[in-house]
Amino acid sequence: MLGANDGIVSTASLVLGVAAAHGSRSNVLVAGVAGLVAGAMAMAAGEYVSVHSQADTEKAELKRELAELKADDKGEHEELTAIYVARGLDPLLAKQVADQLMAHDAIGAHARDELGVTETLRARPIQAAFASALSFAVGAAMPLLTAASVPEASLIILVPATSLMFLALLGALAAGAGGAGLAVGAIRVTFWGALAMGLTAGVGALFGTVV
Structure with a gap:
């Protein structure tokens, strides 16, 4: 939703700016296509760098956790037990759960319950970059x-x-997905989109008059 909103606002604003500067349809379309390609690549690059940094952090944390498991297995059992106690299990049951999970997959248990790293939520830079660009x-x-x-x-x-x-529709869908009011989400996105388009059109008109 956010990527699509950005695509609509930035490209519509660019198109309006060129049109307000008395550009021909071909000028408008060339600027719009260039904006689409540049924006999609910028989104992809930014998302890739951001998510890759997250993936690097996850790898470093898992590497450190493996070292801690080798150096202090008992301490890691106690650490996992404390996590389960904090989540509501009684100490005896928490210890049994920690022992069984660590016997099955120690690093997996700590990655999931201590670090919050799961296979489903693991950072995937290429996938994130492609989704943002698309x-x-x-x-x-x-x-x-x-x-x-x-x-x-x-x-x-x-x-x-x-x-x-389009912005109002996407704003309403995003708000509905998050459990918020549809009208509020639509109005918020539409207002800022209209402001961006209006300012860009004003700049284009001024530039076209001066130049």
């Missing part, structure tokens, strides 16, 4: 398709109108 590109394609299909004279009106509709 979501941005899908969002950016919406105002681009509008700019390519509507009459050139109506472009500066229909691009922001349709983009704000």
